[in-house]
Amino acid sequence: MQAIEFESILHNGHLEIPKNYHNWEGRHVKVILLSDEQPAEQKADAVFRLLSELSDDFMEQGRQQLPVQMRETY
Secondary structure, three states: OOOOOOOOEEEOOOOOOOHHHHHHOOOOOOOOOOOOOOOOOHHHHHHHHHHHHOOOOOOOOOOOOOOOOOOOOO
């Protein structure tokens, strides 16, 4: 088995393969996709974890809203 590495971008579900590998047409290959971005569900898990770490008295007194600023209209 031979392993190669290259970077590409998915376009409408199609992966662009470098030209020097076009002669592999018809070969059986295994593909592993790696992404620098975390999947959305992992991001959500991180948010819920952070929320669970808030102290029990967080916003116990409610939200402290600043007074509305009156501004001149032009």
